[in-house]
Amino acid sequence: FDHVSTAQNYPSPHKPYTPAKTAKTELKHWRSREAQLYLMIVNYLIELQDYPGATRAMQTLLRIHPDDVNVLAGMGRLYLQLGNIDAANQTFRQVEATIDRWEHEVEPEVQGAVDAEGIKAARETVVMNRAFTAMAAGNWEQAKSILVQALERNSENLVVSGVVSLVKKLYWDQLCDEHSR
Template sequence: MTRYTRSQILMTPSDHILELINLWYARLLALVKLGQYEMAQAELDQLGDLHGPQYRYENYAPDSFAVQGVQSIEQPQGDGIRRGCMVPFEMLVLRARLQGYLGDTYEAIDQLYDLIMRSKKFEAICQVNDDLLGIKQWQDIAGQLHLMVLNYLVELKDYPAATKHARDLSKKYPLDVNFQSGLGRLYLQLGDLVRAEEVFKEVETMVKSHRSEAEQAHFRLQLTMNQALLAVTQGQWLSAKAAFEEVLAQEPENLAATNNLAVCELYAGQLNEAIPRVEKLMFAYPTSAGTSEPLVFNMATLYELRTEGSFRKKQQVMVEVSKWAGDQFNVAMFKI
């Protein structure tokens, strides 16, 4: 994909600005997926200020562009001229997340907050135009950006700020199962099991009281995952194992469930089940499971605990992972 998009960029006329932007977005996304973060940043720098005049609709002939995907654009004014930035909003999010991949977490948070303010601006525009679908869309986008900020705060181990942020979000989105579950899981990380259990119970009540049967079915796996994680922190390995198996019966590619199930089987003394389970997932979904650093690390640990010739086994895993993982993959995960 990186080679293809590069060739397409070189062949595309310079006045096809929107097409070029979309090609650059595809290339940058591919580079990030491959772990080529420095190269992605270097090429992003070449594009200059993504909010600059060269990326403004009003600086080009009217009706020259079609809206594709979620664009950070303003609504047409009375003169019929489209105004605003033509860069896809997803590309701006990718730029912010790239800072996190490069280790500049604070810059990533700053850029995410800027995007949150922009999404609120576009939501307000939709409200003026009675665009209910647009309002919901930008509200959802703002919510996802808030979750990214929360994850970065946890990554920084700034738990007081993370807890405050999560509480503010839970008040802003009181009926949002994802936010409430995230708050409960944050309490698990902080070791506050009592509060985590209370939040998970509130989430269950919320789903049963305010959701249709179809929605309840949709969130059932999430509720099961919440209870499984709670059981892990309480050392109830067999209960957690049963819950994770229930999740995997519906979502066999769920990395978090498989990883945690392997840990449960380890503590329950069931290594003969844990090893083939993780191996099966890694080889069935090589681009996701096979490049997951925590999963690879646990796989190497299981080999050391159980398998004779663990060094050879870990070398085989390293060869398989190298087919799919980018250059940024932490080789220490192989424990070689």
């Protein structure tokens, strides 16, 4: 959840108070909460194995937040869970196109422009998408290679670290199964 302290809702005595900025910030927080709520609903629908409902909820969320790479990546990952690798790849290409567009818009002085750190985090999402796609296709060695490279670039990414361990185990299990035949 995006916890916002009440102090952030009031103007700072050191900065000029502008109602428009406060309204934009508040709207941004509510839109973020809305997206988080939809994602919780999607996760619950997946738990219930209501995949059509989860897909519809994600599609609704995408209509509301069409340029949110996390929502796009989530939709692609849902497609992977459903076994629709082609739809996942198409969605992941949208993620990459959005990030490419952001890179051309990075201007520190422009309010609302995506900063370099945001782009770096989004690029890590792209790497994870590629690894998940390789895993969905049963290409464990490729997935492991992608994730190890990602971990070398950012050794503090705990998600990548955990997924690398999982992929190594699954890849090892696959090798053992093939050897025992």
